[in-house]
Amino acid sequence: MRITMIGTGYVGLVSGVCFSEFGFDVTCVDIDEGKIERLNNLEVPIFEPGLDTLIERNFAEGRLSFTTDFESAVSRSDVVFIAVGTPSRRGDGEADLTYVFEAARRIAKSMKPGTTVVIKSTVVVGTCRKVAAIIAEERPDMDFSIASNPEFLREGSAIEDFMRPDRVVAGVKDERGADVLRQLYRPLFLRETPIVTTTLENAELIKYASNAFLAMKITFINEMADLCEKVGGDVQKVASAIGLDNRIGSKFLHAGPGYGGSCFPKDTSALAATARKYEAPLRLIETTMSVNEERKRAMADRVLRALGPDPVGKTVGILGIAFKPNTDDVRDAPSLAIVPALQAAGVEVRVHDPEAREQAEPLLPGVKWCDAPYDVADGADALAVLTEWNVYRGLSPQTLADRMRGKAVIDMRNIWRPEEFNKAGLNYSGIGRASEP
Numbered sequence: 001m002r003i004t005m006i007g008t009g010y011v012g013l014v015s016g017v018c019f020s021e022f023g024f025d026v027t028c029v030d031i032d033e034g035k036i037e038r039l040n041n042l043e044v045p046i047f048e049p050g051l052d053t054l055i056e057r058n059f060a061e062g063r064l065s066f067t068t069d070f071e072s073a074v075s076r077s078d079v080v081f082i083a084v085g086t087p088s089r090r091g092d093g094e095a096d097l098t099y100v101f102e103a104a105r106r107i108a109k110s111m112k113p114g115t116t117v118v119i120k121s122t123v124v125v126g127t128c129r130k131v132a133a134i135i136a137e138e139r140p141d142m143d144f145s146i147a148s149n150p151e152f153l154r155e156g157s158a159i160e161d162f163m164r165p166d167r168v169v170a171g172v173k174d175e176r177g178a179d180v181l182r183q184l185y186r187p188l189f190l191r192e193t194p195i196v197t198t199t200l201e202n203a204e205l206i207k208y209a210s211n212a213f214l215a216m217k218i219t220f221i222n223e224m225a226d227l228c229e230k231v232g233g234d235v236q237k238v239a240s241a242i243g244l245d246n247r248i249g250s251k252f253l254h255a256g257p258g259y260g261g262s263c264f265p266k267d268t269s270a271l272a273a274t275a276r277k278y279e280a281p282l283r284l285i286e287t288t289m290s291v292n293e294e295r296k297r298a299m300a301d302r303v304l305r306a307l308g309p310d311p312v313g314k315t316v317g318i319l320g321i322a323f324k325p326n327t328d329d330v331r332d333a334p335s336l337a338i339v340p341a342l343q344a345a346g347v348e349v350r351v352h353d354p355e356a357r358e359q360a361e362p363l364l365p366g367v368k369w370c371d372a373p374y375d376v377a378d379g380a381d382a383l384a385v386l387t388e389w390n391v392y393r394g395l396s397p398q399t400l401a402d403r404m405r406g407k408a409v410i411d412m413r414n415i416w417r418p419e420e421f422n423k424a425g426l427n428y429s430g431i432g433r434a435s436e437p
């Protein structure tokens with residue numbers, strides 16, 4: 001089976017590469033010429049652990065190629081995936097489906113009869129049918145199938161997630177679509193991965209409902225963290241104990257500065273907008289979104305409070321800009337709200353991130369980028385951890401204390417042990433524990 005993957009972002013590139021690793025012949029297509037040129041030189045345009053090795057191997061073995069030539073790739077393929085971006089539309093928060101529809105029109109022009117078009121991008125309910133209508137309008141006599149196969153991989157562990165998913169969701173309209181997805185994911189059957197075959201609409205809804213639920217879970221524990229601080233609790237103890245209940249589960253119960261990233265903010269917003277449109281408002285999700293927004297502001301205020309009554313001219317060192325570790329993605333990262341809020345209060349900000357500098361630099365004007373984690377501490381009145389990169393876990397409290405001017409350490413990911421920092425003479429505070437300010 002020959003596959004074309006339209007869009008070589010975090011999802012399209014990883015999915016295309018993993019399908020080639022399964023032995024399929026895959027062509028990855030993008031409109032971004034620079035990206036395709038880099039990929040053809042075996043340079044990986046995103047940071048994703050393990051991706052470079054898989055690209056090198058499958059490219060060398062001739063199963064994986066990269067091109068901007070949409071038409072020639074599509075015309076030779078049995079399956080065409082759409083994995084382009086679906087960002088938030090400015091103003092109303094709905095998903096911007098322009099890239100999906102544009103890709104559908106181009107696919108229609110060059111596809112061969114019998115092609116299955118699979119939408120992997122996260123799209124609002126009803127979109128797959130619209131894509132089918134676009135293709136039918138462009139090519140009224142064309143025989144094709146449409147399917148929805150939403151992706152659940154997480155950046156930072158994307159290959160493992162793709163290769164060992166909890167489930168595969170296959171939204172289909174006909175037997176051919178179902179059969180194509182069964183064949184593509186057959187390598188996972190050895191691991192008895194459940195494949196949920198359902199309607200197009202259910203598949204579209206499953207993706208949004210999953211992300212909205214996870215965003216709500218994070219927000220729940222963040223609010224519990226606030227309560228713990230007030231009443232003498234410890235959110236980590238509370239979270240780990242409630243997580244032992246199988247009905248709740250231990251994942252996504254880590255209190256922090258608020259969720260971010262390229263999916264949760266835009267997907268909650270798109271789902272809420274859809275629900276409003278159909279007059280079935282999702283009040284829990286609306287509240288989740290506003291609590292999360294407020295939280296980022298509250299985190300900036302917490303740092304400012306640690307600087308004393310007059311923050312103007314003070315310096316804050318920030319460890320971590322990416323929305324989570326092991327990725328260079330900074331889309332909607334809490335750092336993009338917290339750092340500018342500090343700057344607006346007259347604070348100088350020094351930042352470090354192991355991978356996100358290239359993406360974040362244009363978005364954070366006026367900050368001082370540091371090459372090494374310890375450098376952010378130089379002359380800092382306060383230090384804050386925003387992303388829990390492993391490289392930060394073992395930093396020496398004494399070295400940080402020696403290089404800092406002030407004493408405040410705000411660990412928004414609870415990666416450090418308070419007693420070690422307090423012993424080094426620093427005023428440590430984490431999230432969700434009684435002594436926090």
Ligand code: NAD
Pocket residue numbers: 006007008009010011012029030031032035083084085086099102103120121122123151152153154155262263
């Ligand atoms: P991305 O922005 O990283 O990549 C999208 C790519 O599509 C870009 O390289 C862009 O140049 C390309 N593109 C746009 N229009 C095109 C066209 N007409 N033809 C060819 N290429 C085109 O996006 P992403 O993070 O990979 O997300 C893709 C989709 O997957 C989104 O709907 C997202 O919600 C969903 N998703 C993302 C993740 C994640 O962790 N990033 C996880 C699950 C699902």
